[in-house]
Amino acid sequence: MSPADASADRTRPLPPVASPQPRVRSHHGDDIEDRYEWFRAKEDGAVIAHLEAENAYTQERTAHLDELRGRIFDEIKGRTLETDLSVPVRRGHWWYYGRTVEGSQYGIHCRAPLASDDDWTPPVLSPDTEVPGEQILLDGNVEADGHEFFSLGSFEISNDGTRMLYGVDSAGDERYLIRVRDLTTGEQLPDEIPDTFAGAGFSPDGRFIVYTTVDDAWRPDTVWLHELGTPVSDDVRLFHEPDERFWVGAGFTRSDRYLVIGLGSSITSEEWILDADDLRGEPRVVWPRREGIEYEAEHAVVDGEDVLFILHNDGALDFELVRVPASDPSGERTTVVPHRPGQRLLGMSTFRDLAVVAYRRGGLARLGLLDYATGDVDELSFDEPLYAVGGGGNPEWAPPVLRLGYGSFVTPATVYDLDLATRELMLRKRQPVLGGYDPERYEQARVWARAQDGTQIPISLVWKRSFGEAGIAPRPLHLYGYGSYEHSIEPAFSVARLSELDRGVVFAVAHVRGGGEMGRQWYEDGKLLNKRNTFTDFVDCALHLVDHGYTTPDRMVAEGGSAGGLLMGAVANLAPELFAGILADVPFVDALTTILDPSLPLTVIEWDEWGDPLHDADVYAYMKSYSPYENVRADVAYPRILAVTSLNDTRVLYVEPAKWVARLREVGADALLKCEMVAGHGGVSGRYNAWRERAFELAWLLDVLGVADA
Incomplete structure (x- = not known):
């Protein structure tokens, strides 16, 4: 340790010390002493006092970032048109839309009457112009008062x-x-x-x-x-x-x-x-x-008959679409969209005259229009190499236009209406980004990493062009991952992310197995007794980015939340040397303890995802081998870690990151815990509060990457 490091250690505030209260847990002949399970007693004043002490310590340790947090918050706020209106959606005799008002935390739900029953072109609304006949339905700021x-x-x-x-x-x-x-x-x-x-x-x-x-x-x-x-x-x-x-x-x-x-x-x-x-x-x-x-049914009327379109995986790994009589759903099936390996059918929405089919192919979301008469699916096409698209705001049964949502890493959230007669896409609104945002200044791409078993793992990247091409020289890099529940991480735009990109950070998403990006088998290969693939895939993606010159370990921070927080905890144990920091949001890091207890929220439901360690010794041993809290190591140097949680979270209880941080500190890790005392799984409520929360996280991340003063 250098004299400067030693001096820093002497001046660094001391973290809260939680008194261990060992409790023994026994399953399948295995006895585990848990020193911090007592944190679970939410009503215990000592637990609340400990969480508040953790918050105070985190604030003290990050006090030098107060100015940066303020700048990032101001950047997010400055790029956001705070007083704005959404594109109206037609339902019945009204246009429904939302308002946001500068200085107000919550949205305002509004409506205005149609000009006529033939009116399908949404009015162009302006914050400065009165909307004729407008009614305020619900003002979230009024309802939230107090x-x-x-x-x-x-x-x-x-x-x-x-x-x-x-x-x-x-x-x-x-x-x-x-x-x-x-x-x-x-x-x-x-x-x-x-x-x-x-x-x-x-x-x-x-x-x-x-x-x-x-x-x-x-x-x-x-x-x-x-x-x-x-x-x-x-x-x-x-x-x-x-x-x-x-x-x-x-x-x-x-x-x-x-x-x-x-x-x-x-x-x-x-x-x-x-x-x-x-x-x-x-x-x-x-x-x-x-x-x-698995299956889901949608009603339609075809040739005067009530029918159900059913999307299912009975003998079709990536699902197929069939049609059955609504009067006899178990009767004869007519195949509408056959199973095609590698094209994962995700869902459908039926309307009077056609249906919209959603699917994934090549790692990207797709939409197709299904003709009831012919069974043909007309796929919509878009120009960008990476994008996200989906239907939205279509409550009417027989609309002449279809509302779509579109975006990418570089294209802000966009609302289109698709004319169903001409197939013309009509731009209704693109999310305004203030401050002179130009998408041409940014670039997105997809590269592929080779996993340990030879599988090719997609990585999505976005960066600012003025800092040079990604991969030409090592750059600070923010690597995000999830990899559970067949959930896909889409290439979506983020105003807050611009605060990273504009400081030279490359943002990357590792689309690891356990997610849904590459079809149902991609999910199957990252769950239950294949779960370790999720973690090793992420490590292999990080190695690829280092080996191919995108970054270096001392300039890379990993982030994941919820089940992605489990990924972060596992990666911290597997390859701590690859990262300068790890940001874990509401992290599922005490997975084995939780999944062993059927009285806890959601545990029994989760057995299909993780396995049942309570009744299956093999599952128990497998989960014990990767659960982050169980596998904290004393023989490695951990990267800097920030865990963020919420006291009232019912999905991943606050106790998991609290225990994890305490255990990490036992082995000398520099770990911080931030617990929101009035919040749930999604964090704080209110847009300004959410911006401040993200500014806190990004300031810490940029500090770890060494670009806090950029």
């Missing part, structure tokens, strides 16, 4: 436009209180439904609300029917799923013909339909569940 946290889990207008329901979470624990407002009078109706899950909706006739509730493990398990004007105690239970592996949800088809009750685990699904005009009737199953078979 609460440190505010989030909407449900928001819907009845088909006739006279009533609004909305579900509010004011703690971050994702339990929502549903309220109802009469939009003709502005009065709140007496109907209030507490402790609901997200996603409630009106019946087509507006008489009922369909909503779901959760069990003690935070699993949505029951669908309810509430008749407006009646006591909640009289609500009818439409469906209950006792199997703890399955989530339940419900929603009406776009045609308003059926209520669809869907339930699914990670590997199995089942759907039930109920006539929308007989909601007190008996649901009927579409296809009885079969272990390992």
Whole structure:
């Protein structure tokens, strides 16, 4: 250690010291002493005091970054048009849109009447121009008044436009209180439904609300029917799923013909339909569940017959699309889009005259228009080598235009309307980026890394051209990863990311196995007893970027959140020498402890993703071999680590990163913990709060990369 390093160590504030309180956990003949499991007692004053001490220590250790955090926040704010309006979406006799106002944390939900029933061209709205007939439906800033946290889990207008329901979470624990407002009078109706899950909706006739509730493990398990004007105690239970592996949800088809009750685990699904005009009737199953078979159904009318289009993986790894009679879903199947290995069908949306099919091919999202008469799929094409595209804001059953969302690493979020008759894409709005943003100053590309078993792993890159081509000379690099639940990381634009790129940082995404970028097999090869591929793929991507001159280990920071935080913890143990820093957001780093306890939120559901270590000794041994908390090493020098969590997170409990950081400190790691005391899995609420949170993380990241003063 140099004299300068020794002096720095003497002046560095001391971290909080948590008194170990060993508890022994025994499974499959294996005894594990856990020194910090006592952190789980959320109501214990000593635990809260420890978390607050961690926050104070983190603030003290990063106090030198206060000015940089302020600059980054100002950069995000300065690039954002704070007073703005979204592109209106037509539903019924109204255009619905949102407003943001400078200085306000939350959005404002609005609507304005159509000029005529033939009006399908959304009005061009300006913050400086009054919108004729505008109604303020819900002002999030008013609703959030007096609460440190505010989030909407449900928001819907009845088909006739006279009533609004909305579900509010004011703690971050994702339990929502549903309220109802009469939009003709502005009065709140007496109907209030507490402790609901997200996603409630009106019946087509507006008489009922369909909503779901959760069990003690935070699993949505029951669908309810509430008749407006009646006591909640009289609500009818439409469906209950006792199997703890399955989530339940419900929603009406776009045609308003059926209520669809869907339930699914990670590997199995089942759907039930109920006539929308007989909601007190008996649901009927579409296809009885079969272990390992997933499907989803959409209603359409073809040649005058009610049919269901069903996307499924029965004998089709990457899924196929079939059509069946709605009156007899288990009857004869007509193949519409056959299974094509490597083209992963993701979903479909049916309309009166056609359907939109979403799929992935070559690592990119695709959209195609399905002609009911011919079965042909007309794929939409876009010019950029990397992009993300999807349908959005299409509530109408028979629209002449289709609303699309589009973007890339360099193209800000863009709204198009596709004319279904001419196939013309009409630009409705592109996210304004203030301060002279020019996409031509930035470049995006995809390269491929070779994994240990020879598999080619895609890496997406974006950088600012003025710093030179990526890969010509080593540059500071920010490598992001996730790799679970078949979730794909799309090449999406980020205003906050510009604060990195403009300082010369290359941003990269390692599309590791366990995600969905390259099809269903890509997911299968990164879950259960193949989970280690996720971690080694990320390491191999980092090695590729070093070996090919993009960066050096002392100039690379890795980031991941939630299940991607598990990736970060595993990588820290596997290859600490490859990174200067690791940023772990709400990280799932005590995975084995959590998945062993079926009383914890979501554990049983997660067994399909990770395996069941409680009953299977092989799974137990495998998870123990990679779970970050179990495998903290005393024989290595860890990179700098920042873990960010939230006290009220119900998905990854705060206790996991708190324990992990304490254990890392035992072996001398420079690890920081930041715990939001009033927030959930998604972090703080409110856009300015979210910007400040991201500015905090980016300032730390840039400091680690050595470009904090750039």
